[in-house]
Amino acid sequence: MESNTFIVTLSCPDRPGIVHAVSGALLEAGCNIAESRQYESHDTGTFFMRVTVETGSPRGVLEASLAPVADAFGMKLGIYDGGSPVRTLIMCSKDGRTLNDLLFQQRTGTLPIEVPVIVSNHTDLAPMAEFYGVPFVHLPVTAATKADAEARLLDLVAEHEIELVVLARYMQILSDDLCRALEGRAINIHHSFLPSFKGARPYHQAHARGVKIIGATAHYVTADLDEGPIIEQEVIRVDHSKTAEQLVQMGRDVEGRTLCRAVQWHAEHRVLLDGHRTVVFA
Numbered sequence: 001m002e003s004n005t006f007i008v009t010l011s012c013p014d015r016p017g018i019v020h021a022v023s024g025a026l027l028e029a030g031c032n033i034a035e036s037r038q039y040e041s042h043d044t045g046t047f048f049m050r051v052t053v054e055t056g057s058p059r060g061v062l063e064a065s066l067a068p069v070a071d072a073f074g075m076k077l078g079i080y081d082g083g084s085p086v087r088t089l090i091m092c093s094k095d096g097r098t099l100n101d102l103l104f105q106q107r108t109g110t111l112p113i114e115v116p117v118i119v120s121n122h123t124d125l126a127p128m129a130e131f132y133g134v135p136f137v138h139l140p141v142t143a144a145t146k147a148d149a150e151a152r153l154l155d156l157v158a159e160h161e162i163e164l165v166v167l168a169r170y171m172q173i174l175s176d177d178l179c180r181a182l183e184g185r186a187i188n189i190h191h192s193f194l195p196s197f198k199g200a201r202p203y204h205q206a207h208a209r210g211v212k213i214i215g216a217t218a219h220y221v222t223a224d225l226d227e228g229p230i231i232e233q234e235v236i237r238v239d240h241s242k243t244a245e246q247l248v249q250m251g252r253d254v255e256g257r258t259l260c261r262a263v264q265w266h267a268e269h270r271v272l273l274d275g276h277r278t279v280v281f282a
């Protein structure tokens with residue numbers, strides 16, 4: 001009999017009996033629980049859960065079994081096919097390190113995404129896209145062209161059935177409307193250990209401040225620049241002997257690792273939003 005793997009995520013106001021109700025519905029749908037994680041946010045009184053199940057039943061049986069539980073507990077419920085790659089559009093500008101890390105990990109099977117198209121406001125990274133065999137779309141952004149460029153981007157998102165947009169050192173600020181259209185499905189890599197050094201030149205800010213630690217932050221994109229819910233961060237030690245340019249070089253390794261981990265966790269449905277923060281079942 002064919003075995004299906006599904007990932008179930010849920011969040012709801014916390015109260016007794018949630019796990020009992022969910023596991024009962026999963027058993028009723030003929031599911032075996034392979035992995036289960038849960039967390040209660042005392043700040044927001046919200047309960048979060050992620051369960052991986054194996055079952056011979058089709059998706060519809062699982063949906064039907066969980067629907068009354070979701071209604072009874074007021075759940076935000078997600079059911080995803082385990083192992084299906086997330087259709088991802090990558091945006092970039094001139095710095096190709098994080099783009100290369102994403103495409104390399106996708107190609108080597110360590111990142112569960114598929115990349116039908118790459119979009120950039122410059123043409124510098126077109127050769128890298130060609131090397132990986134991914135179509136490249138150049139959308140130059142100026143004050144005059146920004147609205148048309150963003151409309152074209154949303155056309156590409158619809159045309160390619162994109163589930164996730166990744167800003168891999170994309171150096172233009174997305175409009176409020178575009179951020180709303182991509183809410184919860186756009187991840188940016190900021191090249192600093194937020195909340196320090198927001199903006200376009202964080203390594204130069206860090207160098208000027210004389211910090212001994214630099215880092216990178218992967219976060220969901222919101223209209224408030226560099227303020228989105230944080231998914232992952234990493235830091236490294238530096239010292240007085242490093243120039244700003246050397247910090248830029250050292251930071252690229254950290255940016256690549258941090259963004260790839262955040263994209264992997266999002267693509268495996270391990271990241272749930274808890275207000276302005278995230279719960280990450282890594």
Ligand SMILES: Nc1nc2c(c(=O)[nH]1)N[C@@H](CN(C=O)c1ccc(C(=O)N[C@@H](CCC(=O)O)C(=O)O)cc1)CN2
Pocket residue numbers: 167170171172173174175179188189190191198199200221222223224225226227228
């Ligand atoms: N709405 C949002 N858009 C973007 C975000 C975000 O958090 N919300 N993150 C940025 C990436 N980024 C930092 O991580 C960043 C990029 C660009 C700038 C900036 O000031 N850009 C200048 C132009 C710079 C240039 O052309 O090289 C500008 O837009 O005037 C700040 C931060 C991606 N978009």
